Amino acid sequence: MADGWKFDVPTTGSKHLPPDPRYMEALTSQGYGFEAAIADLVDNSIDAGAKDVVIHFLRDGDRLISLLVIDDGCGMTEGELDVAMTVGGRRQYRDGALGMFGTGLKSASLSHAAAVTVVSRTRTSRPVGRRWVMERAKAGFQCDIVEPAYAQSLTDRYNGNPILWQGTVIRWDGVKDFPRNGGSEQTERYLSRVINSLSMHLGLQLHRYLAREDFNITIAVEDIATGTVVMDFGVLPMDPFGYPVSGAAEYPRTFKLELPSVGIARLNAHIWPPKSSLPQFRAIGSLQNTQGFYLYRNDRLVQAGGWNNYRQAEQHLALARVAVELPPQASDVFRLTVKKDGVEVSPEFIAAVDHAVDDEGVTFAQYMTVADRTYREARKRAGVERKPVIPPGKGIEPAVREAISEELPYLIGEEPITVQWRNLEGEIFFDIDREGRAILLNQRYRSAILGGRRGGLNDAPMIKSLLYLMLHEVFQRERAGSRERDTLALWQSVLVAAARAEQNRLDERDPE
Structure with a gap:
């Protein structure tokens, strides 16, 4: 049987089978996270020899409208730009390049934006631009040619002297992650969260480059209505091996x-x-x-x-x-x-x-x-020999559960303690369901604890974490003694008073 098996399969010829236009949709459904997508674009900037990369959020009042990545690398000629915008476009990667597959720019961008525009110029060529719109790409790989006047204006926008400027501008429009009609507060929360996460991600993934004196990444936010740059700071390297003294003398x-x-x-x-x-x-x-x-x-x-x-x-x-x-x-x-x-x-x-x-x-x-x-x-x-505990379960934020697991050993084979909101009789703040392994919080105080915000399974992480730390030992005993019952009564009284105070603050802020 083994002798009859051949690796080579006989064929009678071949035929050209180009990808269906829907392949573009599959290409952009690879699970790119927002931070990973931006990092892929920065990789291209590094390969182009950039010294400075700017990640630029543009807002119009309360509304975020575009995201741009600008670099001062060597730029691309029209032919090079066509290759860069071709899915799987073949180009020669230099030794030490970060690019590999020829798909990063397109798949990373169109995973998060309805359209991506790339404008570039070299020191000896005029600005040129191409644009992929997802709907047109899916319909037949139709890539738009950007008007030369717009390409020139976009490069001029990011340079005081267009004669000397070279580099590339990547513009995302229709960014899926941007908040919609959320007002100023939601936009500010989004920017604070995503910029912090992006800064940490880039600082870690590219920490060796950021540690060099000749490479910088800046994250900026501009209000185009006023022309005001409302945020502008540099990304710092986050070296995962950057400790001052080793934990063991003979290492690394x-x-x-x-x-x-x-x-x-x-x-x-x-x-x-x-x-x-x-x-x-x-x-x-x-x-x-x-x-x-x-x-x-x-x-x-x-x-x-x-x-x-x-x-x-x-x-x-x-x-x-x-x-x-x-x-x-x-x-x-x-x-x-x-x-x-x-x-x-x-x-x-x-x-x-x-x-x-x-x-x-x-x-x-x-x-x-x-x-x-x-x-x-x-x-x-440190004198720390902590006793094993029953693990926390649903109702407690996963990040908190991870932190607890790092600090406390778990009892093996024990059902976890869940935390749930319930309609409880009376004005008690919490109750304990020993058989159900649950800490029950009184639903009547939920709005006050959340400050009027919408709740969810893992809401109120602070109060739930504190209650777990206060009560987890109760579930390891069959019944409560007199001292424990008195402690529980004390906690009930104080927490009810605190919840009422939160409710009063909420009523004063939002009177009917």
């Missing part, structure tokens, strides 16, 4: 992996100092998610944390972070996602990690042991 260490397919790879293994308050330790995600491998391709972070099936994340490995430099060429050992937000590794890599050693003969397995021990000993020195 560099371990060598022998990979037959790609040669020697290196693991630069670090141990963070315990209980660090630096933002690059905690702000980039939960400690369960940020331990593990940090994979870089050409100095660009393409995966932040995770063990890639090498092992499971554990609380006691929270201090372990390992930088891995990927080979610049694509390989079967490391398969980068199109969005550059993760890497699939082959079994060859996992097997090699188990045999990795440094120049002194220390093994990677010994590193993992030291990282585990450093975390445990830090807890002991």
Whole structure:
């Protein structure tokens, strides 16, 4: 049977099968997050040799209208722009380039905008522009040619001297994520949230570039009605290995992996100092998610944390972070996602990690042991041997549940404690359902606690978190003693008074 099996399949010729225009819709449905999409555009700017990149939100009063990414890179001629706007357009990537697939500009942009316009000029060519409108793209890959006068005006807008200016402007219109008819308050909340998230994402993914003196990313907001720049600040590097003192004196260490397919790879293994308050330790995600491998391709972070099936994340490995430099060429050992937000590794890599050693003969397995021990000993020195608890469940914000899991060990096999709003008799603030494993909050106080805002499953995270911390031990006992009953009565009295005060404030703010 084996001799009769052939890898080559006999054929009688071939035929050209161009993609259906609906392929454009599939291309833009790859799950690009907003921050990842912007980062993909910045990658193109870096490949173009840009020194400055500006991410520019344009608003007209209360309404956000467009988002632009402007760079001072080498720009593109008309022919180069046509290639860049072609789906899968073939172009030669230089050594060290961040681009790979030829789809990022189109798929990232049209995942989040109804139309993307690109205007560019080189030092020796006039401004040229192309525009993809999603509806026209789906109908037949029809790409619009931008009027030369508009292309000139857009480049002039971002430069005081158009004769010397070179670079590229990418403009998104019909941005799906922008708030609709929400007024000034909603727009301000959106900008505050998304700019903070974008700044953190770019600061992390591109921290090695931002640490250089000749590269900057600026995020700005302009009100076009008045011409006023209402926000303008630089993105700071967020180095996931930027601790001042190592958590273990003998680290970092560099371990060598022998990979037959790609040669020697290196693991630069670090141990963070315990209980660090630096933002690059905690702000980039939960400690369960940020331990593990940090994979870089050409100095660009393409995966932040995770063990890639090498092992499971554990609380006691929270201090372990390992930088891995990927080979610049694509390989079967490391398969980068199109969005550059993760890497699939082959079994060859996992097997090699188990045999990795440094120049002194220390093994990677010994590193993992030291990282585990450093975390445990830090807890002991602080006198912290926390008892296992029943885990929190539905009704508590997932981010809060993650924080609790990092701080407290869980009792194995126990049903979690949920927090629910219910119509409770009387004016009590909360009740305890032991059999149902639930903390019940009185629905009559919900509007006051939420300040009149609409509620949801995980609303009121502060009050729910505090109640969980106050009450979780109650569920570990069969019945309450007299001291516990007195404590519960005290909490009821104080919380009811606080809820009434919140209700009075709400009534004064919104009188009928």
